[in-house]
Amino acid sequence: xxxxxxxxxAGPGGLMLACELGLAGVxxxxxxxxxxxxxxxxxxxxxxxxxxxxxxxxxxDRFGDSNTPRWGxxxxxxxxxxxxxELAETEYDMLVPQVRTEEVLEERAVELGVEVLHGQEVxxxxxxxxxxxxxxxxxxxxRDVRCAYLVGCDGVHSTVARLxxxxxxxxxxxxxxxxxxxxQFEGNRDTxxxxxxxxxxxGILPLQEGRIRLMTVEFVGEPAGPEVPVTREEVLASIQxxxxxxxxxxxxxxxxxxxxxxRLATRYRDGRVLLVxxxxxxxxxxxxxxxxxxxxxxxxxxxxxxxxxxxxxPDGLLDSYQEERQPVGRRACxxxxxxxxAMYPLEHVAALREVLTGLIEMKEVQRYLVQYVxxxxxxxxxxxxxxxxxxxxxxxxxxxxxxxxxxxxxKLSTYDLLVDGRGVLLNLTGRPGAxxxxxxxxxxxxxxxxxxxxxxxxxxxxxGFVAWADRDGDGDEGLRVAARTWFG
Numbered sequence: 001x002x003x004x005x006x007x008x009x010a011g012p013g014g015l016m017l018a019c020e021l022g023l024a025g026v027x028x029x030x031x032x033x034x035x036x037x038x039x040x041x042x043x044x045x046x047x048x049x050x051x052x053x054x055x056x057x058x059x060x061d062r063f064g065d066s067n068t069p070r071w072g073x074x075x076x077x078x079x080x081x082x083x084x085x086e087l088a089e090t091e092y093d094m095l096v097p098q099v100r101t102e103e104v105l106e107e108r109a110v111e112l113g114v115e116v117l118h119g120q121e122v123x124x125x126x127x128x129x130x131x132x133x134x135x136x137x138x139x140x141x142x143r144d145v146r147c148a149y150l151v152g153c154d155g156v157h158s159t160v161a162r163l164x165x166x167x168x169x170x171x172x173x174x175x176x177x178x179x180x181x182x183x184q185f186e187g188n189r190d191t192x193x194x195x196x197x198x199x200x201x202x203g204i205l206p207l208q209e210g211r212i213r214l215m216t217v218e219f220v221g222e223p224a225g226p227e228v229p230v231t232r233e234e235v236l237a238s239i240q241x242x243x244x245x246x247x248x249x250x251x252x253x254x255x256x257x258x259x260x261x262x263r264l265a266t267r268y269r270d271g272r273v274l275l276v277x278x279x280x281x282x283x284x285x286x287x288x289x290x291x292x293x294x295x296x297x298x299x300x301x302x303x304x305x306x307x308x309x310x311x312x313x314p315d316g317l318l319d320s321y322q323e324e325r326q327p328v329g330r331r332a333c334x335x336x337x338x339x340x341x342a343m344y345p346l347e348h349v350a351a352l353r354e355v356l357t358g359l360i361e362m363k364e365v366q367r368y369l370v371q372y373v374x375x376x377x378x379x380x381x382x383x384x385x386x387x388x389x390x391x392x393x394x395x396x397x398x399x400x401x402x403x404x405x406x407x408x409x410x411k412l413s414t415y416d417l418l419v420d421g422r423g424v425l426l427n428l429t430g431r432p433g434a435x436x437x438x439x440x441x442x443x444x445x446x447x448x449x450x451x452x453x454x455x456x457x458x459x460x461x462x463x464g465f466v467a468w469a470d471r472d473g474d475g476d477e478g479l480r481v482a483a484r485t486w487f488g
Contacts, residue, residue, distance in 0.1 A: 002131050003027055003309050006147040008122050008160050010034070012098065013277030013294040014153030015105035015116075019057070020302025022112025023421040026309050029145070030109065031120040031136060033154070038254075043098035045071060045288035048091055049374045050295045055401065056418040056464050062104045069095040076369045077342030078196050079357050083366070091370050093288050101291075125150065125163045127272045148309050151274045151301070156260045157226050158279035164270055168263040171337045175284055175344075176259040177201070177217040180235045180252040183210060198346045200242035211253065216242055217284075219344040223257050230255040259284045262336050264329050268322035276301060281329030283336035289373045293332050296376065296463075297325050303421060303462035307488075312441065314488040324378050332373045378465060382485060385478045392455065394469040399460045404447040407432070414453075417445055418464055423487055425479075426458040436476050438483035461486055 005021055007014045010032035021028040046054075046063060054060035071093040074081045083091060106116055123142070124135035132150040136143055152160025177200070194204045203215035216238040224234075232251055240246040265280045277294035301321045307313035342349055342356060359365045378396040381387045401415045407430055417424045423442040427435045430448040435457040437444065442459070457475065459468040459482055468475070468482035 002146065002148040004029065004147040005149050005151065005305065005309060006031060006132070006134055006145055007151045007153055008134075009152065009154035009158075009277075009279070010102065010106065010116060010118070011153060011155060011277065011294075012101055012105060012291060013279075013298050014151070015102060015109055016295050016298035017151060017153060017276060017302050017305075018109040018114045018116070019105060019112060020298060020421060021306055022109055022114040023057070024303065024306035024310075026306045028109075028114045029147075030114060030116045031122060031134075031145075032116070032118045033121045033159075035119040037102060037118075038099060043285065043288075043291060044095055045093040045291060046096045046101065047093050047288040047292040047374055049292050049376075049398075050288075051094060052398070052401065052415070053295055053299050053464065055415045056399075057421070058416070058419040059104070059108055062108070063096050063101065064094050071095055074370055076360065077339040077353070077356065078201065079342070079353065079360055081360055081366050081370060083370075084363065087363075087367060087370065091367075091374070098291070122154075122159050122163070125160065125273065127164075132272050149272045149274065149305060151276055151305070152279045153276045153298075155278045156282040158275065160273065161265065161275055161279050164273050166270065166275060167266045169266055171262040171264070171283075171333045174259065174262045174336075175200075175217050175219050175340055176221065176223045176257065177215060178230060178235050178238050178255065179213060179215045179258050180230075180232075180249075180255045181207065181211050181213050182249045182252050184212060184250075185214070186248040196343055196346060197242050200238075201343070202239060202242050214239065214249075214252075215258070217259065218242065219340065223259070226257075230257055262333050264326070264333050268326055269318065274301065274305070274321065280325075281332055283333050284340075289332050289335065292374050293328055296328070299463045300325050307441075312488055314485060317486070317488075328373065328376055335372050380467065380482075382478065382481045385481060392469040392471065392475075394453075394455060394458060394466045397466055399458075399464045399466055400452070402450060402452045404428075404450055404453075406445075406447055412447075415464075417443070418460065418462065421462050423462055423467075423483075424460045425483075426453075426460065428453060428456055428458065436479065438480060439487050441487040442483060459483060459486075 004027045007018055007030045010030050014030055018028050018030050051060055072083045072088040119138050121137045122134055123137050126133045131146055131148050134145045134150060136145055152158045154160055201217035205213040207213050236246040260282055262283045265275055268275050268280050276297045304317050304321055308318045380396045401413055403411055403413055405411055425438055425442050425444045427446040428449050432446045455469040456471055457479060458466055461467050467486050468479050
């Protein structure tokens with residue numbers, strides 16, 4: 001049986017997916033077009049929901065600790081949202097450069113037996129009923145790689161999506177810009193002020209070692225293609241279009257274009273080919289939402305694809321990836337579009353921004369805007385069983401990190417139960433055997449009751465979402481149905 005999965009793209013999504021597949025024992029190869037990893041990166045935030053997922057796999061401490069700086073604020077359309085203590089506790093961003101995130105995930109993937117190959121360009125894809133053939137070009141020539149499934153994690157300009165004919169829904173307007181790191185810049189400091197201008201946005205961010213990051217955003221025009229190098233002159237021209245003047249800067253130490261069309265793939269799966277992250281839903285960067293949606297795409301798909309490859313997946317399991325994650329991708333695109341609508345044209349939206357500024361001072365509005373993309377729950381419905389308001393409120397929600405006690409008195413975190421990437425049935429009665437067995441793909445763990453989990457039994461999927469919960473023995477049939485639905 002062909003049990004090989006090929007992932008195209010060694011960004012956060014591709015590497016996170018590789019870790020999930022490696023954890024499940026699936027033979028996995030990652031193909032990355034870049035010959036080496038840059039020492040710089042535009043992205044630098046790990047949202048709390050990402051950190052929770054990494055905790056569930058036992059690797060969060062590799063990305064930072066209690067001393068790692070946290071960002072306790074956000075914005076909506078460049079209207080600042082200052083977190084109070086309560087919001088900062090659950091919605092923080094850890095300041096971790098994306099390049100570091102990729103390094104750690106690649107190290108973990110290799111530990112799990114994943115093959116990560118750089119300098120590999122995909123030039124053709126052909127799938128049939130039994131698998132996918134991928135044509136790959138490298139410094140040593142061209143070769144064909146055969147796999148059971150192919151996953152495109154190769155970003156906004158996804159080669160996999162283009163070669164396989166994936167289509168997209170466009171969300172206009174969008175925006176484009178350039179990021180450049182310089183030692184210093186000279187000019188009228190009253191002109192070059194961070195903020196929103198009629199023609200765009202200028203960001204000025206102090207970095208370590210005396211560097212300054214200049215970031216531009218423009219709402220009209222099209223950027224050059226990814227194959228065209230960014231130049232110092234392009235940076236200056238963008239700043240001048242926005243502010244009316246161009247500062248004097250030395251040659252930047254690092255530059256990249258940011259922003260791109262906001263669009264959503266009309267499907268995340270075509271037979272044996274799937275899309276993850278920016279390849280499926282691209283939207284301008286904002287508050288780490290791109291990273292969190294990408295990491296969660298990978299966590300959602302990983303265990304389902306592993307079950308499919310190993311012949312253990314119940315009917316419809318792989319299709320549930322798109323059913324669950326496409327609505328989240330849509331929300332990310334809608335949030336990006338709404339922010340652009342609140343910024344441009346500036347003379348038309350001034351009154352709207354004044355009203356929004358007042359609304360954003362309200363705690364309920366702050367939480368709604370901050371969690372619009374990151375606070376995810378799924379609507380699990382099982383035939384013949386209660387749903388909606390009649391179901392246990394935990395069903396479909398993220399499993400919480402709760403300290404529990406085993407019958408022998410030892411303490412553990414519920415997140416520790418998910419480290420192996422398997423399903424977990426938490427028996428909260430404190431009595432072994434008090435809940436029914438539900439199959440070999442689920443680990444049964446007995447703990448003492450706790451007020452933090454108002455349930456007798458909780459069935460948790462490998463991605464950390466609650467598939468079933470009940471308060472009494474009348475839910476045993478529901479538990480069996482839920483287990484069959486997700487684990488066969």
